[in-house]
Amino acid sequence: MTSIDYQMLDKSRLKLVINGKLDAENTSRLWTQALRKVGETEPQMLVVDAAGVDYCDGAGMALLLQLQATQQRNAGQIQIEGLRSEFEQLLALFDPGKVSEPEPRASSFVRLAEGVGQTAVRLLQDFTEQVSFTGELFVKLLGTVTRPGSLRLTDTFLIAEKAGADAVGITALLGFLIGLILAFQSAIAMRKFGAEIFVADLVTISLFRELGPLLTAFVLASRSGSAFAAELGTMKVNEEIDALTTMGIDPVRFLAIPRVIAAVAVMPLLTMFNNLFGLIGCGLVMISVGFAPIAVINQIQQAVGLGDLFGGLAKTLVFGMLIAGIGCLRGLQTGTGASAVGDSATRAVVSGIIAIVLADGVFAVVYYFLGI
Amino acid sequence: MEGSSEPIIRVEDVTVAYGDSVVLKDLNFQVKHGEVFIILGGSGCGKSTLLKHMISLHSPVKGKILIDGVDIVTAEGSELREILRKIGVMYQNGALFGSMNLIDNICLVLEEFTDLPRDATETIALMKLNVVGLADSAHKMPSELSGGMKKRAAIARAMALDPEILFLDEPSAGLDPVTSAQLDDLILELSRSLKITFVVVTHELPSIFTVADRVIMLDKNTKTIIATGKPGELRDKSDNPWVRQFFNRQG
Incomplete structure (x- = not known):
């Protein structure tokens, strides 16, 4: 079965070991858990060992990309190791890179006034x-x-x-x-x-x-x-x-x-x-x-x-x-x-x-x- | 059929906008008598919008659109009616009146503009349907027709009053290649035999090369015309690499 293990390599380095199938069903189980762990420890360097992943679909890719985005936000680094080449290609294909943020919404009072007008x-x-x-x-x-x-x-x-x-x-x-x-x-x-x-x-x-x-x-x-x-x-x-x-x-x-x-x-x-x-x-x-x-x-x-x-x-x-x-x-x-x-x-x-x-x-x- | 003749449509300094957003600005071009003139461009560049301005459904924010020397932007009442009588329009989905059969669809136009008796208008309607190959379906309702038939019926209706200019909005959109080619042949046939001027909005390359005398190409980013000329020349000799790319895609 799909599993995920956490190892603190040292103070600032976290290793995630993922094994098994990363499909929509399993990913939905792992998603919060993995992201919470990363959020708690805020590692300088996140190493994802994906050598054990034998299947990875859109949901799995999303998890990897989300981890990557979290690291970027926290000014940390990420290293994805051992991912099979076919999945790596997919990852490159899916990676949206930097997406422009939607325009910030005006405050509720301004919106109310605008709406009335x-x-x-x-x-x-x-x-x-x-x-x-x-x-x-x-x-x-x-x-x-x-x-x-x-x-x-x-x-x-x-x-x-x-x-x-x-x-x-x-x-x-x-x-x-x-x-x-x-x-x-x-x-x-x-x-x-x-x-x-x-x-x-x-x-x-x-x-x-x-x-x-x-x-x-x-x-x-x-x-x-x-x-x-x-x-x-x-x-x-x-x-x-x-x-x-x-x-x-x-x-x-x-x-x-x-x-x-x-x-x-x-x-x-x-x-x-x-x-x-x-x-x-x-x-x-x-x-x-x-x-x-x-x-x-x-x-x-x-x-x-x-x-x-x-x-x-x-x-x-x-x-x-x-x-x-x-x-x-x-x-x-x-x-x-x-x-x-x-x-x-x-x-x-x-x-x-x-x-x-x-x-x-x-x-x-x-x-x-x-x-x- | 191209060459020295007087232009029948002149578009001068026309700027087109929806609310505050300008769609096309400072357009200048002419359509000559009897030619098949194609308006080209990528999706969302305002081709159909321009067409709607040329048939006076919308008014440009600036500029003149002259048909036979009359500015349709300012024309009103009987003057406008006189111009509308000279043009026929085929809309993207045909826009046949769903509550009437094909004959009635065509007769309606004739009844509005002429005092011909009913048997005369019916004969004319049948003639026009015969030209587009739909005489057999004369008594069918629009909902009983296929997409291609609807478009042909719409052309027949547009021809009801023997117009000088036919405007076609995406005649080949949503049609299979064979049906689309039949429609192209029909355009060529009508252009040759009846000397009708065609203004066609499309982005189907095969039909452009088959029917077009001249094309203009609109661009979404610059909001202007980026190329004018014969399709073959544009494909081989245009300065604009994007234009060459467009024409070489299938051509």
Whole structure:
């Protein structure tokens, strides 16, 4: 078996005798031990007797080189004796010599300050890019409106089907459950005041004005916003976007406009599905609490006006544009590398949701002053 | 096909940079009508980057790039569109649109630039595919094609609008020698019969000697052009030992 022996020849000379196979398995056993011994004694001269080594692979070579490097660091010398000529050649081949040290890292405070600064600059750049992209999108949308022939109709319908029709199931389910939960929760509180019939008002108003548009927007952002980003991102990585550009086809007009139009078109429809199923959920709870169906329907009808419905639907147009626009922007911003597309998809969803919530806040203020 | 004719591309004092790091500086060269012009250089010297600047995907930090006398760095709108119409580009991996079959890939370009009816664009697309030997695969999707076929299809698409200049980014990269030689023959054939000017980025020696009228060689360290001329002359007579070494490696 592989063994290693230590002999102090005199005060300043250490001899290491290595016998047997120096393969990865044995070396891992010997490594710490040998280096510790050398570190403890700090010999002026280290003699390695390797005559007994009958096999030596990369790991064994690494041990010899490491011993050599340790000696150099401690201003000592090393002598490797008896190493077979074939191993000696290998050693010469592997010896990296003096390797340049990696640049020393700045202190943690400096790095923190740098990080904060870089992030701030990046956020600012990102914001300006979003603003200029929004502008570009509007100009080109306007161009599409004035010249409808330039819209790729087939693509737009396909995207609308994927983003809209295919999302009906999940939107309806979500709406139903939210209506159910909301009605159930508020019914418990309302019961204390004997005002259970007003659960219908509460659920209907919150669904029509806020929850319906918001929930649908979240569904669209996570289903389609990310899909747009991934699709365009992959095209970017494959140089397909470059190819479009050099063919004189504007990627924004060709890829982003159909997606934006499709998203804007399906958002109100999806929201209506969401609202409808939310009301069904609410109605179910109310009926099970003991109200007659006709009472529930009457209550719902007088709870909201057209203003509430259309106020909510108007928001969804803006949400749709934000989600699709941000998804496409993130896709077009995709960098290179395997993780770039995934990053873009994530960023599309995150910035999409942030944008939706911000826009919803703006709408709340505007509607308050308009008295809607 | 070389000689006295007017240059079709003029690159004047162009400096190319990514952020703060300069990749190539103060480049000056010309590409003549109808020649096969090759941009050479070691890995990472900025060949493909230079090509992307010549097709106006990126803007140089300094200098002019004139195609048919129009500076593509400053050109905008319809002027740029007019220039883009004159050029075709084959990207390294073809960059065919994955969601369309080959015919649609080509028809797309035709529909964008012309008012031709669909049956006309389809016929043109088939003609172009026939030139590169892919008429049989016209209705296949890009994912069904081999690497060499994708590149040929990309050339067919690049030729859709009968361009005056074709830019090819590493046409032989990742292809076996036989396929690569077929591609070289195609370049020569198109250059002869259609008088298309070719600008090719490559470092495959056999294809350089087969197709090139003239080459320029870029260098990573000096960030400039270190050699210009016919490949044969550079191999035998260049002053720069590294250039001679490069050409003698296989040639």
